[in-house]
Amino acid sequence: MNILEVNHLVKHFASQKAVDDISFSIAPGSIFGLLGPNGAGKTTLIRMITGIFFPDAGSISFDGRKFQPEEDIAQIGYMPEERGLYKKMKIGEQALYLAQLRGMSRADAMAAIKDWFVRLEMESWWNKKVEDLSKGMSQKLQFVTTVLHRPKLIILDEPFSGLDPVNANLIKDEIFRLAQEGATIIFSTHRMEQVEEICKQIVLVNKGKKVLDGTVDQVKQDFKEHLFAVGAAADAGQWQTPLFNVIGQKDQKAIIKLQDGVSNNEVLQYLIQQGVSIQSFNEILPSLNDIFIKIVEGTPTARKFDASL
Ligand SMILES: Nc1ncnc2c1ncn2[C@@H]1O[C@H](COP(=O)(O)OP(=O)(O)OP(=O)(O)O)[C@@H](O)[C@H]1O
Numbered sequence: 520m521n522i523l524e525v526n527h528l529v530k531h532f533a534s535q536k537a538v539d540d541i542s543f544s545i546a547p548g549s550i551f552g553l554l555g556p557n558g559a560g561k562t563t564l565i566r567m568i569t570g571i572f573f574p575d576a577g578s579i580s581f582d583g584r585k586f587q588p589e590e591d592i593a594q595i596g597y598m599p600e601e602r603g604l605y606k607k608m609k610i611g612e613q614a615l616y617l618a619q620l621r622g623m624s625r626a627d628a629m630a631a632i633k634d635w636f637v638r639l640e641m642e643s644w645w646n647k648k649v650e651d652l653s654k655g656m657s658q659k660l661q662f663v664t665t666v667l668h669r670p671k672l673i674i675l676d677e678p679f680s681g682l683d684p685v686n687a688n689l690i691k692d693e694i695f696r697l698a699q700e701g702a703t704i705i706f707s708t709h710r711m712e713q714v715e716e717i718c719k720q721i722v723l724v725n726k727g728k729k730v731l732d733g734t735v736d737q738v739k740q741d742f743k744e745h746l747f748a749v750g751a752a753a754d755a756g757q758w759q760t761p762l763f764n765v766i767g768q769k770d771q772k773a774i775i776k777l778q779d780g781v782s783n784n785e786v787l788q789y790l791i792q793q794g795v796s797i798q799s800f801n802e803i804l805p806s807l808n809d810i811f812i813k814i815v816e817g818t819p820t821a822r823k824f825d826a827s828l
Contacts, residue, residue: 582594
């Protein structure tokens with residue numbers, strides 16, 4: 520059973536369709552990437568999933584039944600991009616207050632906060648005020664207050680913005696741990712390299728419509744362009760064959776693009792016949808960033824090799 524299913528969701532603002540007939544489902548325990556350029560409709564979608572907006576059309580089911588915002592919201596942790604902390608309140612009190620607001624007893628909240636503060640190296644912060652925290656520090660606090668009550672569904676909008684690499688890794692490890700313990704994570708971002716590292720499944724939204732839906736591995740296979748990097752002690756400029764084109768050079772390897780229907784073995788046979796000493800032969804799969812740009816801008820992914828032609 521899926522933890523979340525959105526079916527044909529639509530949301531208009533005046534005449535603009537911010538979300539235009541979007542459907543997808545998320546299995547429990549997965550880390551799911553909701554991607555799209557600025558203004559694509561991600562926040563509007565999340566606001567419907569968290570009960571902030573009612574959809575104009577379509578339906579949402581949560582944990583196997585119709586989504587009931589008033590009841591289900593206790594099972595959802597949402598960390599929005601714009602932070603909603605009380606500036607004058609002390610950090611420990613704030614975490615305690617928010618946890619109790621989400622239904623935890625004071626004793627449970629206290630134990631959980633202490634655990635999290637140790638885990639994220641925040642023990643000495645208890646009596647600091649939010650207004651005295653740096654951007655990255657308040658980001659960590661916001662993360663803790665989002666996950667403290669052990670929600671089934673955790674929605675994180677740009678969770679790494681403002682974090683240095685060490686703190687980003689700390690939070691990343693916690694995201695993996697929460698998923699392993701059964702929570703489902705929706706991760707909304709423009710940062711594709713983070714998505715490749717963290718998410719199994721993605722949905723890409725553009726101009727209010729879903730334009731891509733699948734596992735990261737499958738999407739990369741679907742968009743591959745039969746590019747290979749050949750490490751060889753040879754001048755690739757001498758290779759004249761109908762099997763492939765040499766389209767550039769990268770990291771001292773020749774980048775070749777195979778013609779449709781040509782197998783790796785045919786290419787290797789050709790190179791061996793030419794007396795080439797092959798040190799490596801690897802397929803180049805497109806990065807999610809390449810795929811994102813190709814879909815959103817309609818630009819070919821091979822363009823990044825143009826400069827070295
Ligand atoms: N409350 C609102 N009133 C009017 N228009 C809105 C409102 N919220 C969003 N929109 C419009 O809906 C469209 C989708 O916006 P949304 O905030 O969902 O995009 P997004 O994908 O989250 O973008 P970003 O990555 O920049 O945060 C945009 O064109 C935006 O101007």
